[in-house]
């Protein structure tokens with residue numbers, strides 16, 4: 322189940338609408354698209370061919386086009402993190418350092434799960450997501466990412482330019498897309 326964990330109080334929120342409305346206050350988009358429309362092999366395969374990646378993206382064409390129209394994203398790709406990922410540990414080290422981006426961080430989870438701790442009004446709110454969940458961490462929001470004990474996640478990433486992904490570790494560096 323997707324859930325919010327408020328790190329200071331330990332409070333857990335699992336109601337989807339409550340999750341959405343809390344995150345919405347901070348410009349963080351959470352939607353549940355589900356994965357029912359995908360065949361099992363595409364959901365579970367972590368070594369996708371180009372065609373299979375395209376088939377997954379095509380299955381969410383409507384949602385992706387809506388997001389691009391609303392938010393100005395341009396393209397999408399698939400990212401997978403699993404034991405099979407070369408230098409997984411180094412990647413995870415990078416992802417788990419608090420940072421922000423000049424572009425939104427848009428992840429739709431096709432399979433697996435993980436947590437995006439977000440720094441909202443100085444409090445750490447952990448957003449635990451899994452297959453079927455969409456999250457948009459807005460540009461400038463301080464966050465990081467960690468896998469959970471399942472040690473794998475496969476996401477559609479939607480973005481303007483890969484340059485927008487560059488993690489900015491210094492919270493005082495307010496670089497923006499225009500720079």
Ligand SMILES: CSCCC(=O)C(=O)O
Nearest residue numbers: 400416428435466474476
């Ligand atoms: C959920 S994909 C792994 C996390 C990630 O892509 C990132 O932090 O940039």
Ligand SMILES: [Fe+2]
Nearest residue numbers: 422426464465
């Ligand atoms: Fe990030």
Ligand code: NI
Nearest residue numbers: 416426466488
């Ligand atoms: Ni990131």
